[in-house]
């Protein structure tokens with residue numbers, strides 16, 4: 067396995083669309099990194115650039131110590147020794163499971179006897195021991211996806227690239243394969259880049275998560291870091307459905323532009339006077355008595371959740387998302403809410419696209 071290093075990578079599509087902008091990404095040998103972001107943010111472009119299907123316009127890509135693309139030259143995909151699995155089970159229907167899996171070994175010129183051994187080994191690894199002679203048409207979706215995974219692993223790739231590899235599967239199979247994928251990649255110390263639109267999947271599987279927007283990495287960090295210290299209001303909104311309110315920070319309190327709600331800070335870290343946005347995570351909005359309320363509103367949606375109910379309260383035309391543990395409020399209830407904690411992002415940082423840690427206002431009321 068190998069580390070993957072992207073340095074200052076730009077990619078422009080021939081029609082002028084900016085695919086990637088100034089990507090710096092160091093993935094350690096044996097690390098599992100998930101790429102997440104809204105549709106069109108550049109996840110697939112980034113993965114395909116590492117794979118070699120796209121050549122960066124500028125910047126450098128290294129696999130281990132080897133430079134595989136530098137803006138002038140790019141090593142073709144078949145010479146990068148990477149394993150790939152896509153959303154649709156891209157396995158050949160006319161070849162048996164064993165022949166599907168042995169294909170990369172045949173291409174690499176591995177002798178037949180060694181090939182057979184290796185095929186058995188990887189089939190066992192993905193939980194398909196004994197499936198070597200099966201016709202892919204007789205397999206379930208999950209089994210076919212495991213064949214694709216076995217084939218990607220057969221030639222001992224330097225890294226594994228997964229593009230929505232689990233997305234076509236139904237729960238709970240997807241859940242199970244997710245767990246298996248994690249233990250398998252950990253045990254084999256595989257370097258993995260996993261593109262997914264599923265935030266929960268990214269948080270559950272990855273050592274680190276890179277959040278993309280408009281072809282740029284907005285933040286990269288462990289699941290704990292990106293959730294508790296989102297680097298921008300965008301990341302807080304995208305990963306945690308945070309409520310985002312524009313306004314001004316003045317004299318240690320924040321007043322929202324639209325409704326003049328006042329969120330006061332007793333402890334303000336690195337807060338700066340001036341215009342900005344506060345991000346309030348749903349778990350940091352609490353139901354409370356009316357004397358403590360920052361605002362009041364009517365419950366407009368209330369969905370059951372395992373850990374907390376997913377509740378939307380509408381106050382003067384603005385929807386506020388809250389995670390409410392315990393008894394589920396009823397739609398139409400009038401409720402009082404307070405903010406327990408907010409993250410402050412000055413507007414000038416947002417304009418520059420910087421990713422400094424936010425100022426934290428705790429117990430803002």
Ligand SMILES: Nc1ncnc2c1ncn2[C@@H]1O[C@H](COP(=O)(O)OP(=O)(O)OP(=O)(O)O)[C@@H](O)[C@H]1O
Pocket residue numbers: 079080081083084085103104105106107108109110111112263
């Ligand atoms: N072949 C292409 N030619 C021109 N622009 C492209 C091409 N492929 C992708 N793009 C553009 O590049 C940007 C990034 O697209 P990409 O497919 O990488 O996004 P994504 O994050 O993978 O999206 P999704 O989650 O919808 O798959 C988008 O603006 C997209 O429209």
